[in-house]
Amino acid sequence: MKNKYRKKILHITYDMRIGGxxxxxxxxxxxxxxxxxEQSILCIEAPxxxxxxxxxxxxxTIDVIPRQDGFDATLIKKIRHYIKRHKxxxxxxxxxxxxxxxxxxxxxxxxxxxFTEHGRFYPDSSSWKRKIINPLLMLFxxxxxxxSEATKQALVDFESIPKNRIEVVYNGIIPLIIDIKxxxxxxxxxxxxTDTKILGTIARLDPIKNQTMMLRAFxxxxxxxxxxxxxxxxxxxxxxxxENLVDELSIRKNIIFTGYIAQPADYLQMMDIxxxxxxxxxxxxxxxxxxxLSKPCVVTDAGGNPEIIKHQINGxxxxxxxxEQYAQAIIKSLSNLILLKKMGLNAKTQFTERxxxxxxxxxxxxxxxxxxx
Numbered sequence: 001m002k003n004k005y006r007k008k009i010l011h012i013t014y015d016m017r018i019g020g021x022x023x024x025x026x027x028x029x030x031x032x033x034x035x036x037x038e039q040s041i042l043c044i045e046a047p048x049x050x051x052x053x054x055x056x057x058x059x060x061t062i063d064v065i066p067r068q069d070g071f072d073a074t075l076i077k078k079i080r081h082y083i084k085r086h087k088x089x090x091x092x093x094x095x096x097x098x099x100x101x102x103x104x105x106x107x108x109x110x111x112x113x114x115f116t117e118h119g120r121f122y123p124d125s126s127s128w129k130r131k132i133i134n135p136l137l138m139l140f141x142x143x144x145x146x147x148s149e150a151t152k153q154a155l156v157d158f159e160s161i162p163k164n165r166i167e168v169v170y171n172g173i174i175p176l177i178i179d180i181k182x183x184x185x186x187x188x189x190x191x192x193x194t195d196t197k198i199l200g201t202i203a204r205l206d207p208i209k210n211q212t213m214m215l216r217a218f219x220x221x222x223x224x225x226x227x228x229x230x231x232x233x234x235x236x237x238x239x240x241x242x243e244n245l246v247d248e249l250s251i252r253k254n255i256i257f258t259g260y261i262a263q264p265a266d267y268l269q270m271m272d273i274x275x276x277x278x279x280x281x282x283x284x285x286x287x288x289x290x291x292x293l294s295k296p297c298v299v300t301d302a303g304g305n306p307e308i309i310k311h312q313i314n315g316x317x318x319x320x321x322x323x324e325q326y327a328q329a330i331i332k333s334l335s336n337l338i339l340l341k342k343m344g345l346n347a348k349t350q351f352t353e354r355x356x357x358x359x360x361x362x363x364x365x366x367x368x369x370x371x372x373x
Contacts, residue, residue, distance in 0.1 A: 006038045007368060008087060012079070012102045013094040015045045016052030016062065018262070019204075020285045021094050021118040024147075024171055024360075026051050029060055031174070031361045037368060042082060044075065044098060050262070067101070079105035090371060094118060096159075103137050112142045112371045116169075117151050120303065122208050122280030126158035134159050142371050145169045147283040148304030167367075170304075171283040172360025175292045175351075176265040183269045190256060192270075197228040197334055200271040202264050202286040203278070205236030210300070212238075212245055213321055214277040219249040220327035225334055228254060230275075233267055235260040269293055272340070273333055278302050279320060291351040296343035298329045308355070312339075314347040 011029075016022045029039045040061035043052065052062050065082065067075045079101055083091060091106050092114045093099035099115040106113050138144070144166045146152035152168050155161045192198065199218070203209045211232065218230050232242070232255065239257070246255050261267065268274065274290035274297045281287075281303035288308070290297055297315035299305040300322075309315040316329035333340050 006036060007089045009037050009039045009090045009092055009368060010083060010086070010088045011039065011041045011092045011094060012098045013041065013043060014098060015043045015047065015049045015064075016041060016055065017049030018051055020171065020282065022049065022051045023173070023285050024116075024118065025094060026055060027173060027357050028361065028364060029055060030058070031357050032365075036365065040086070042079070044101060072101075075101050076104045080109070083111055084109070090114060090368060092116065099141075100133075100137065103140050107140045113140060114143045114145065114367065114371070115141050116145045116147070117155055118147055119282035120151060120154045120158075120280055122302075124154055124158050124280075126160075130158075131160045134161055138162070138165060143167070143367050145367070147171050148307050150303045150307065151282050169360060169363045169367075170307075170355060171285060171288065172355050172357040173285060173288045173292065174357045176268070176289055178265055178269045178293065180269075182266045186266055186270060192229065193227070195227060197225050197273075198231065198271050199228060199273050199275055199330065200231035200233060200267065201275045201277070202233040202268065202289075203276070203284075204234050205232070205238040205242060207238060208279050209238075210277045210279045210321060211242055213323055213326065214275055215242065215245050215249060215251070215255075216323045217277075217327035217330065218254075219251050220323070221330045221334075222251060222254055224331050228334070229256065230254060231256050231258060231267060231271065233258045233261055233264050265289070265293075268295065271295060273298055273330065275330070276300065276305065277326065278305070281305050283308065288351060288355045291347040291355065294344040294348040296333060296340055296347055298326065298333065300326070308350070310346075310350070312343070314343050314350050 011025045043064045044067045046064045046066050048062055056062055065078050088111055090112045091102050093102035094116050095118055103113050146166050146168055149168055152166045156163045246252050274295045276287055276299040283304045297309050299309050300320045301317050302320050306317045309317050311317045318325040318329050
């Protein structure tokens with residue numbers, strides 16, 4: 001008996017470094033049992049990054065066609081040749097630039113195109129060129145998804161993409177597995193007393209993540225909770241700025257910069273509250289990870305954050321870039337242990353009902369199945 005034909009899906013993206021977009025692609029591939037689809041990845045920037053190397057070890061096909069500076073017309077021809085040679089059925093383009101190159105490469109062929117927008121810059125903007133070009137690109141696009149309602153609205157407002165053409169598919173993750181012994185070893189490593197209030201964030205150290213606001217708010221929290229400790233997990237261009245601010249605020253003994261940690265789940269398990277202070281956000285993967293571990297969260301009213309965190313239900317949502325509100329939300333959480341526990345339980349429930357990886361897989365599988373080459 002012949003095997004049922006598996007649709008060939010090619011994910012086109014910038015690269016496969018460690019980030020939200022890349023984790024979605026990784027989860028889409030790892031969460032599928034290969035009985036329905038044959039999935040591969042094409043990057044337009046090199047190197048492929050850590051997630052790419054992980055998938056290569058699992059025999060996932062990942063190729064790179066580096067784009068040249070500026071608009072690289074030759075890249076269109078190269079991608080078109082690639083999808084013909086590999087007999088691709090569906091081209092799933094992640095983020096705007098890969099979509100532009102992907103849809104132009106697939107135009108007037110039998111290859112179907114999906115465009116997924118994973119996030120927006122801050123402040124958001126547009127151009128007259130995009131407002132003219134994007135509706136034309138949508139003529140050759142079979143399906144468009146956004147990772148939050150806020151991201152969807154941004155596509156409407158700034159990219160001139162019709163609202164009725166965009167489906168919201170929230171990011172999904174596989175629940176984290178915790179090693180309790182390692183968590184206890186971490187507490188011993190950092191010599192953390194049992195009565196310490198542990199706060200933490202996991203994100204690249206980047207201006208858009210606005211950790212400077214978080215630190216200023218945390219310095220106010222210390223006035224009420226001098227035994228609080230803040231873990232900042234991640235690295236990036238803002239590291240020196242943040243280090244200097246810590247010294248300026250005289251809070252060095254209450255801050256731990258860990259640098260980049262590939263698998264920070266055990267650190268996350270130690271936290272009483274997870275913090276996210278972004279100026280702009282799509283659907284934060286670390287926020288979902290925190291919820292999967294029943295962690296209440298304090299976030300800013302940015303992008304998809306308020307769609308994930310319901311104010312005083314599974315965390316607190318504060319005005320964007322408001323130090324005082326952010327500090328008070330943390331203080332209120334720490335001062336009411338019953339509320340803190342309830343928000344943590346609600347976070348786990350919200351995660352299970354809306355953000356499990358299986359839910360995201362089911363929605364994308366439906367999209368893939370409903371598009372016929």
